[in-house]
Amino acid sequence: MTGAAMTAVPTSAGRVPRMLGPSMAFPASLVVLLIIMVPILMLFRYSFNHFDTVEMMQEAFTFENYVRFFADPYYRDVFITTVWVAALCTVLALVLGFPVAYFLAKTQSRYKSLFIILLVFPLMVGNVVRAAGWMVILGNAGALNTVLVGLGLAAEPVQFMYTPTAVVIGTTAVVMPYLILTLQSVLEGIDFSVEEAAQNLGAGFLTTFRRVLLPIAAPGVAAGTMLVFILCMNAYATPVLLGGTGLTMMAPALYDQITRASNWPFGATLALVLVCGTLLLALLSNWLIHRRYVRTMAS
């Protein structure tokens, strides 16, 4: 077999054409360039334009939109709120999702694919529909309050809707399947005999997790966490429907600027701040995780 493979190499028939790789990547690259990069570059240009309440957007080159963003406490707070909500949801999804992913990675159950289908199921329903579901549960006359009041745990309905709590619950639920699926595939790649080796050497369950499993899984955990953080930062439907006026995040705010106020330059500025802020925070957290765990794992 080796002999056949060796003789096959020099013949031109079996060789991979040199331009095959680039030419296969070309269509996708073109699409990315046209439908993602071009709009972002246009928004970038718009963010330096001037807004006039009568004339709308005017060609200009001014930093006034960025100055407004950083000077106006309202928008600064919107940004900070967004980061907090996204971070909280990411941590919650991680803490709640890790055990599920661990279970899925280790289980020998024949129902494993059923579990995974159940996990993917919510992704087939739009965010809006899922948010509507949460409204039914969290509303003042909703399921949760009915139970609370019915059991006498609360004298009157608790206000869940249009609070940060509702947004955090809703967003965490949206992103959790993504995190679990990423973590599960990472954990499945780990040879679990390292866990057994750790126990055999005298490590209990928690020590094994902290000193062996977590560091080995760290690159995958970092990737999944970053994906989920980005999803949370850009959440739109869930914050709008569950947060209402009680909590404003970046995506709804910039949508308002563009559609309601027709202020394209400022909307573009918010969009760019969101994109760059998300990117910076994601890279920062990734770097921190890598410095803590992955330094030694690079191959």
Add this chain to the structure above:
Amino acid sequence: MAKVSIERLKKQFGGSVAVSDFSLDIADGELVAFLGPSGCGKTTTLRMIAGFIEPTAGTIRIGDVDVTPLPVHKRNTGMVFQRYALFPHMTVAENVSFGLEMHKVPAAERDARIRTVLDMVRMTQLRDRYPRQLSGGQQQRVAIARALAIQPKVFLLDEPLSNLDAKLRVEVREEIRALQQRLGLTTIFVTHDQEEALAIADRMAIMHDGKVQQVGAPQTLYEQPANLFVADFLGKMNFFRGAPDGAAFVTERGTRIAAQSGAGGARHLGVRPERVRLAAQPGDGNALPGTVESAVYLGSLLEVRVQLDSGETVSSQVANGAPRGQAPIGTGSRVYACFEPADCVLFAE
């Protein structure tokens, strides 16, 4: 180190019995090999001793302590895994240090012990390497050092050589044996490779279908197999079906074979191929006439299959030590397959 006693150990997975009625006493400093085909329950038994699998019934004692109810990390066994299971994010020294930290060995002493065990497996030079920078054999040696660093009561090896190439396998197994004897380690070695087991074990336990078939020194098992399975599994053997007739054994095809012990209920007679000589003339003992069917050249050996006139076939292993120039045994030549009655083993079923 300590002795190990296993008493009536049993493991059932759902409806299927993986190990049943396994009892064995292993002396302090003894190396016992669990040998058997895959699925015979040898690894399950080892994993029950380490604590990874909870037995359905039975007890395991290490020293004088009944460890059956103890979790893995409280048993103090040193295990070497088939795929090494080194921690990929730790250096060689850190891998070894891990167990010492878990056993709360003070930092000063830790360093000395890391040095000792790494010296023992000749890995001191590579103490700051990561596992991925090591070859298979080196990784295996680190795994051994890591397991021994915690000064375990029992040393457990689960098919430790199966991922190494043939030459290295012999080298590492000799190193393991030397280390085991020098340190007086009570050792359980799981393998499916009989040569490995024969070469290094003080005693072997041959397992099949979750049951121990025979326990004993390698030589005893090979020369006096207790049953058909052991005889067939360990090495090669020619078998004849038939029944005893006085002092002799008569096969189903009517061949009369003189055997030493005319065991009452014997149904099978076996003789090892290396005990079968080929000769042109019949001599003392059994001499069965036949024709050479094939001769396979195996380097140091020649394996010759003889079709007996009775229709049965017999294999003979002839040492490849014939003087040069002498004509090799050709297919079709007439020969006598000769063997001593003392070399025949009888089996009931």
